[in-house]
Amino acid sequence: xxxxxxxxxxxxxxxxxxxxxxxxxxxxxxxxxxxxxxxxxxxxxxxxxxxxxxxxxxxxxxxxxxxxxxxxxxxxxxxxxxxxxxxxxxxxxxxxxxxxxxxxxxxxxxxxxxxxxxxxxxxxxxxxxxxxxxxxxxxxxxxxxxxxxxxxxxxxxxxxxxxxxxxxxxxxxxxxxxxxxxxxxxxxxxxxxxxxxxxxxxxxxxxxxxxxxxxxxxxxxxxxxxxxxxxxxxxxxxxxxxxxxxxxxxxxxxxxxxxxxxxxxxxxxxxxxxxxxxxxxxxxxxxxxxxxxxxxxxxxxxxxxxxxxxxxxxxxxxxxxxxx
Amino acid sequence: xxxxxxxxxxxxxxxxxxxxxxxxxxxxxxxxxxxxxxxxxxxxxxxxxxxxxxxxxxxxxxxxxxxxxxxxxxxxxxxxxxxxxxxxxxxxxxxxxxxxxxxxxxxxxxxxxxxxxxxxxxxxxxxxxxxxxxxxxxxxxxxxxxxxxxxxxxxxxxxxxxxxxxxxxxxxxxxxxxxxxxxxxxxxxxxxxxxxxxxxxxxxxxxxxxxxxxxxxxxxxxxxxxxxxxxxxxxxxxxxxxxxxxxxxxxxxxxxxxxxxxxxxxxxxxxxxxxxxxxxxxxxxxxxxxxxxxxxxxx
Numbered sequence: 001x002x003x004x005x006x007x008x009x010x011x012x013x014x015x016x017x018x019x020x021x022x023x024x025x026x027x028x029x030x031x032x033x034x035x036x037x038x039x040x041x042x043x044x045x046x047x048x049x050x051x052x053x054x055x056x057x058x059x060x061x062x063x064x065x066x067x068x069x070x071x072x073x074x075x076x077x078x079x080x081x082x083x084x085x086x087x088x089x090x091x092x093x094x095x096x097x098x099x100x101x102x103x104x105x106x107x108x109x110x111x112x113x114x115x116x117x118x119x120x121x122x123x124x125x126x127x128x129x130x131x132x133x134x135x136x137x138x139x140x141x142x143x144x145x146x147x148x149x150x151x152x153x154x155x156x157x158x159x160x161x162x163x164x165x166x167x168x169x170x171x172x173x174x175x176x177x178x179x180x181x182x183x184x185x186x187x188x189x190x191x192x193x194x195x196x197x198x199x200x201x202x203x204x205x206x207x208x209x210x211x212x213x214x215x216x217x218x219x220x221x222x223x224x225x226x227x228x229x230x231x232x233x234x235x236x237x238x239x240x241x242x243x244x245x246x247x248x249x250x251x252x253x254x255x256x257x258x259x260x261x262x263x264x265x266x267x268x269x270x271x272x273x274x275x276x277x278x279x280x281x282x283x284x285x286x287x288x289x290x291x292x293x294x295x296x297x298x299x300x301x302x303x304x305x306x307x308x309x310x311x312x313x314x315x316x317x318x319x320x321x322x323x324x
Numbered sequence: 325x326x327x328x329x330x331x332x333x334x335x336x337x338x339x340x341x342x343x344x345x346x347x348x349x350x351x352x353x354x355x356x357x358x359x360x361x362x363x364x365x366x367x368x369x370x371x372x373x374x375x376x377x378x379x380x381x382x383x384x385x386x387x388x389x390x391x392x393x394x395x396x397x398x399x400x401x402x403x404x405x406x407x408x409x410x411x412x413x414x415x416x417x418x419x420x421x422x423x424x425x426x427x428x429x430x431x432x433x434x435x436x437x438x439x440x441x442x443x444x445x446x447x448x449x450x451x452x453x454x455x456x457x458x459x460x461x462x463x464x465x466x467x468x469x470x471x472x473x474x475x476x477x478x479x480x481x482x483x484x485x486x487x488x489x490x491x492x493x494x495x496x497x498x499x500x501x502x503x504x505x506x507x508x509x510x511x512x513x514x515x516x517x518x519x520x521x522x523x524x525x526x527x528x529x530x531x532x533x534x535x536x537x538x539x540x541x542x543x544x545x546x547x548x549x550x551x552x553x554x555x556x557x558x559x560x561x562x563x564x565x566x567x568x569x570x571x572x573x574x575x576x577x578x579x580x581x582x583x584x585x586x587x588x589x590x591x592x593x594x595x596x597x598x599x600x601x602x603x604x605x606x607x608x609x610x611x612x613x614x615x616x617x618x619x620x621x622x623x
Contacts, residue, residue, distance in 0.1 A: 020569070027582075034545045035380045041547050051569045052545035054579075184582045209584035278380060279584070 019259040022069040024053040025060025026159050028203055029073030029246050032098055033267075035274040040266045048259045057159040058082075061249075065091050070254035071264070074247045075101070075159030077304035092252040095302045096291040097317055098267065099275040099282055102229035103164055103242040104207040106214040108196045113137070113144050116218040116226035119241070122168045125151065125199070131176040137197070151179035152191040152200030158183060164201055167241040167310040189214065201242075204229055205279035222311075234281040234314070241311030246280075252300055268292040283314060290321050299324045358600060365594030373594060377547035378576065382587035387595050389546045390576035393462070394531060394602070396550060396565060397572060400466020401530055405473050406523055410512075412474075413481025413519075418507055437475035444472045445536030453540050460541030462550060463566040468536050473526030480522020484515035517617040524610035528603045534574040544579050546571045573599045 023033055030052065037050040055063065057074045064072035065086040078086075078095070086093065105122070107114050124130060124140045137144040154161045156173060166172040180191055185202045192198040193213035207216055207229070218226035221240045233239040248267065254260045268291055272282035303320040376386025420426045448468035458464045488511060496506040550568035554560060573595060580592035 022569075030544070031380065037545060038377075038379055038547060046548060049548045050545075051543045053541065053543045185584070186582055189584075206584040209586065 019048050019257075021048065021050045021071065021260050021263045023051065023071040023073065023248075024055050024063050024069045025071075025073030025248075026057040026075040026246070027054045028057075028075035028101060028159055029098065029248065030054050031205065031278040032246075032271065032275050032280060033071075033073050033248065035278055036263075036267050036270060039270060039274065040263055043266070044262075048262065050263065056157050057162075058157070061085070064093070064249060064251065065089050067091050067251070067253075070251050070257075070260045072249045074249060076163055076244070076308065077247065078249065078302050078306065079308065080306035083302070083306050092300050093249045093302075094252065094255070094291075094295050094300055095304075096248050096250065096264070096268065096295070097245045097283060097287065097321070098248055098271050099246055099280040100234050100243055100314060101246055101280055102204040102234050102239055103160060103167075103201055103244065104204050104229045105199065105201045105217045105219060105242070106192050106207055107199050107217055108192055108194075109213065109215045110196045111215065114199075114217055116220055118220040119168055122219075123170075125149065126153075126165070126175055127169045128174055128176055131178050147197050150191075150195050150198045151176075152188045152198055153179050153181060154185065154188070154202060155181040155183045160201070160203060162308075163244050163310065164242070166308050172308050204281075208279045231276075231281050237313030237315055240313060243281075243313070244310070245312060245314075245317050250295070255295065264295065265292065268295075284318070287314075287318055287321065290318070294321070294324055358597075361593045361596045361600070364590055365592075365597045368590050368594035369597065374598075378545055378579075379547075382583075382585055382591055385580075385588070385591055387573065387576055387598065389549060390571050390573045390595070391598065391602075392549055393542075393546075393570040394572045396462050397465045397469065397537075397570065398527060398531055400463060400566070401469040401473065402523070402527060404467060404470035405477050405526065408470070409474050409477025409523075409526075410481050410519060413478045413485065414507055414511065416478070417482050417485040418503065418511060433475050433478055437479060440535075441472055441533050442535040442539060444468055445539030447471070448536060448540050459567060460543075460569060461567040462570045464540050465537055465542065465570065465572070468540055469530040469533060472533065472536065473530050476526035476529070477519075477522050480525070481515070481519050484518025484522070485511055487518065488514050514621055517614040517621075520613050520617070521610050524606050528606050531603060531606070532574055532599065534572075534578065537572055537575065542575050543569055543571050544575065573602070 021037075023037070033052050037052050041048065041050055057076060060069070060072040060074065061078060061082040062085070063069050065082060065088075067089055078093075105117060121140055124134060134140060135149060136146055137149050138146045140149070153164070153175070156175075161175070162172045165175045169175060180188075182188055182191075185206045188200045188202050189206055189210045192200045193210065199217075207214055216229055218228045219239065219242055220226045221238060223238075225238060227233045227239045229239050229242070234243045237243075248264075250260070250264055255264065268288045271288060272285060275282040301324070303317075303324050372384075373386045374391065375388055376384060377388050378390075379385040416426065416429070445468060448464060448471070452458045452464040452467050453460060458467075492510055492514065493506055496510050501509070546569060550565035550570065551562055553562055553565055577592050577595040577599065580588040580595065583589075
């Protein structure tokens with residue numbers, strides 16, 4: 001009895017009638033995409049369904065290039081290997097920048113000696129050679145106290161980890177291993193807020209929501225200015241190299257489906273407002289217009305050429321988008 | 325002599341205290357966690373919490389898609405694990421010959437019960453999701469969890485059957501009953517209490533599982549329900565929900581704990597409270613059923 005029911009179920013269920021937009025990818029992009037998905041479904045009164053998963057930037061691209069999902073969120077541009085995988089499967093894509101995030105270096109509010117950090121100092125703390133050797137603050141900078149240095153950072157599956165190591169050490173994923181790692185940024189927040197000698201890094205949103213427990217460290221940029229992460233400094237392009245663009249990638253074939261097209265259009269018109277709401281730095285309005293125009297004009301592919309890059313400012317991103 | 329008795333009595337008291345301590349460590353830890361969760365989540369527990377979809381606004385977010393997802397996945401799990409597990413258990417106890425093959429099977433089933441759940445997730449990802457093309461659906465998740473609890477159900481079934489005295493079977497055969505009739509009218513009814521307990525313990529484990537469900541691709545944000553199984557127009561029954569995308573309670577909870585906004589922590593606590601309450605309710609059901617079924621057995 002039960003078995004033929006199930007067999008009948010399988011036979012009956014194959015034609016998918018509901019319109020579903022399938023999204024997966026980076027946990028950094030998730031808050032924006034989730035907000036867009038929530039409002040979009042409300043605006044459409046449930047006629048179009050949107051699902052959002054979190055597999056990380058790399059995991060998202062794997063599914064995207066296997067043609068399993070319509071949209072993939074990415075906290076870094078697509079890399080060579082992923083471009084090849086997509087090409088092999090015949091998956092073409094549009095690359096749409098949706099916002100900027102500022103990776104924020106934080107210390108305990110009681111920490112009085114760190115006023116600013118240079119990339120060279122960060123490198124001394126985080127490079128693989130520091131493992132087991134650079135354990136005290138005065139080893140990084142002699143003017144700092146002789147106290148233990150306790151480091152907190154996202155785990156190796158995170159796009160934030162990829163970007164930070166690329167920007168600071170010079171090679172993606174190249175980092176010391178003896179720090180407290182967690183894929184859950186709240187664990188890092190708790191860690192630094194309870195440890196006077198703690199230092200950590202994660203996305204800007206986690207700092208803003210926990211400002212009372214953490215202190216953001218100004219980072220010295222290539223012009224020699226110490227800049228605190230904020231919406232303004234990211235917009236001006238002075239918070240470098242730790243500000244980074246985040247993207248959605250849309251399958252060209254999926255855009256043929258009206259529900260996906262409507263969703264992406266909604267993303268490009270409401271994305272700025274919603275990005276600000278979830279504490280990301282929105283792009284200037286014309287950036288979203290340009291991106292949507294690229295979709296309408298069929299300008300496919302990436303403007304990054306598959307290489308890992310750091311310190312791309314909003315201005316530079318827009319210039320490249322315009323050239324596509 | 326008196327001294328010896330006193331010494332033994334002292335040891336007796338000592339062990340009782342030790343045992344009590346051991347018991348309290350477990351119970352108090354659980355109670356503290358549960359009370360903490362209840363206190364933090366209490367403000368969020370209202371009807372809206374159960375009838376709202378997840379949202380980026382902590383105050384409006386609810387667990388509708390999560391508890392419906394969990395319930396449907398559990399239904400599929402039970403529909404597969406119960407008949408398969410009970411049939412396998414009955415066969416092993418009542419039909420199979422005792423030789424090295426059955427010994428080997430027995431060892432393997434016991435081992436399977438200890439395999440980490442993520443391994444089942446990986447197996448299911450390859451087999452159900454891609455090979456059978458079931459996709460990242462309620463059906464895939466239910467089948468995965470069914471595999472996970474199958475050993476528990478089989479072992480419980482065998483234990484329950486073994487506790488039936490041999491004279492019951494001999495009595496049945498003596499009256500000319502076949503093996504099937506003996507199983508159908510005696511073995512199954514008498515062992516049903518123990519089998520039920522095993523099923524519920526397995527289900528209680530399955531409802532809290534996260535790793536295999538994430539592996540096969542449960543979603544984090546989903547703001548709609550699977551298609552309803554009952555339709556207004558013919559053929560009235562629909563099984564489309566089996567292939568629908570879904571999320572479950574533990575995933576919803578995990579997503580909320582990893583949010584930057586502190587207000588979501590209350591949501592996570594409330595969802596945790598509901599999940600524990602669901603598990604306790606299942607266990608309560610098991611105890612009640614066992615009590616009722618035992619009462620009907622008159623040997």
